[in-house]
Amino acid sequence: MKVHIIGSGIIGLFSAYYLVKEGHEVEIIEQYDGADGCSFQNAGMITPSHFIPLAAPGMVQKALKWMLDDASPFYVKPRLDLSMLNWSWKFMQAANQRKVDEAMPVLRDFLVASRAMYLNLEASQELDFDFEKKGLLLLCKTEHLLEDEIQVAAKAHDLGMKAEVLDRAGVHKLEPEALPDVLGGVFYPDDSHCNPQKLVKNLKTFLFTKGVQFSYNTKVIDASFNGNKIDKLKLEDAKGEQSEIKVEKVVVAAGSWSEGLAELFKLKMPMQAGKGYSFLQEQEANKNIKHPSILCEAKVAVTPFMDNKVRFAGTMELAGINPIIKKKRVKAIAEAGESFYGQVKVGMPKDADIWYGLRPCSPDGLPYIGKAKHLDNLVVASGHAMLGISLAPISGQMVSELILEKNVSQNIGLFDIHRFEK
Template identity: 45%
Template sequence: MKKEIVIIGGGIIGLCCAYYLQQDGHQVTIVDKSDISSGASFVNAGYITPSHFIPLAAPGMITKGLKWMLNSSSPFYVKPRLDVDFLKWSWLFKKSATAKHVTTSIPIIKDINLLSRELYSELKNSNDFDFHLERKGLLMCYQTEKAGEEEWKIGKRAIEEGLNAQNLTKEEVKKLEPNVDFNIKGAIYFDSDAHMTPNDFMPKMIAFLKKKGVRFYTNESITDLTFTNDKIVAVQTSKRTLKADEFVLAAGSWSSVLAKKLTMNIPLQAGKGYCINVFENTGISMPAILVEAKVAVTPMQGFTRFAGTMEIGEINHKINPKRVKAIANVAESFYNGLQIPKTSLENAACGLRPCSPDGLPYIGKTKNYKNLTIATGHAMMGWSLGPATGKLVSELIGEKNTSMKLDGFEVGRFG
């Protein structure tokens, strides 16, 4: 049955929800507080990563967070503050960071990433619109034996999960990336991963959706939501009232704020990440993560992107030059001869990733409202999980069997 659907949020998750819902014949409207030209969906590393199956909430992260708390240029930085939501999130994170949670989460995260990779390929082959998509795999480059050993443990677990991982020497890495002079000891190579250019995909997806009749209301904030008993009736924006049969909340880091208007508890914290684009030729052709500093390197269409850091703090888009410079310094220390231009540093951008306390997204219907579906909390995997989330949301709203089980993604798991 054709339904009128309003999606709150026009990032990669919201757009993919719109894509699959309009494919099912629904009339879709997207409302976003921005003009959908910046933010996390535009500044991420563009990875599709089945190999990244360890959740953010894992043993050792608390210790690392405390160690790095006083270092504003560290890879994982938690800005301490006396805020009730932050303190509750931190407590839930601590409770979730167990070996048991990691073991339970690995197959879930792997499977949804594999589903998304398949859907990206289907989208590429559909001829709906053309976009950059390459599957070259991912190099996890390390400079110390300790980091290499830790990474190979994950590699061996990946093999157990049916993925292909190889422990490469520096010389073997050179064969894959011949035009780069690496300053590394070696790398773990995962052939399961792919990469894209977000700045290429996002505007093309928006143009395609508009062509298909999806309505966009941008630069409009949600000011209120009207509900009767167990159903949402309408959302009030800064410019209009939007009524619908179904609503999807996919507003990224702002989702928990809107959930509060519905007296719902969806714990989230904004994890700020930065990116630097270098338009000069770097010789880099393989996606890589520089392990010790968690810096991602992606060869995109027309430029190389260096992205990184996870800064858990308030919702803002302030650029911290120290963190930008730290990313550049790490990149230059891993790639001999690489020089990141001053203009690239000055034009660095940031985005806010919505982080749940257990490192798993929220995907599903709510108990409170029959016609509300939540799709948020994807943290660093937002880009990777866009199509899978969109497909699952469309299946839920269409009351179909879902492409995978939603165990672990329950919206009300924190009460």
């Protein structure tokens, strides 16, 4: 069987990985050159600790407050855009305790299963992706955020996960470079991280050696149908030349672009691009950050890699799909780094060293994974927001099971791709 996957981000790649393992022919269609995108210079964290979806109680109030501050960690650009208004309405409806309580154990199981697949991948030695099991440290400077994180840690315990609450001394023992005004934090020992660029690059090389065809600079612009099947995809290359290909099975793994693409297939999947920024800094051998961390007040992720470089990443900016870089927000990330660590040099990066990525965000903070009800040969895997690296292996496995029409091995009912059509 031949499967066409739309999108060469981490979700498309892991979908190809598990389909190839089942002996299928795969072609990945990518609108750009495949050299960059959201899956490349993110923080690389693999976080079972992130079992609370973004749309949680209190987020609407925080978002409204942060809208007035364009250096805040979460920013919604006020604009009269129907897709954004629809998304915001659905976000408000989803941000309640009942929905979060329902989602947490499902997300936990999905995250834990995905992390176990990374362990297997490491053990298989098929790919080098600088996988490190150093846990994740949440660092807090203010009493109220520390209290919030202690409550999340209690929920983690209820869900059977490890979480260690740390006082000031506990934090400084694990992370000697943290400044004395870091009051405390929570340590999640079962979180891990990898080098996402290496993961994407080596996964592509592996897939290429297994015969996966990569069609870069090729955009899917339309589709035609035969009964309840997609019959052909219409493509456009970088020169504007159009062509059509016949398809057997199609996977949409198009990240932030999935809403528009889904419309071609008569699906309604609200999605907003959540722009985030990152940059790398060299560390000195004797003054280095030891543990991947979240600087809670600023919502900045800090990832030390094996090559003695550290990545600072953050902000969630809902301002549409565009390449505009707001330096004020990058500066806020650098300043957060400086305010949490002592000797470590952070500083504002050069323009050329600022990276941005567009996180695919659904209104309820849950991915879209499933088979279309009205089209027999369409599967979707998208909307992973802040968890695309964490959830890529398990999502890829689900795609493979759905394409092969097996009974899916995980509970993915909440990720229903039709859930916003009701």
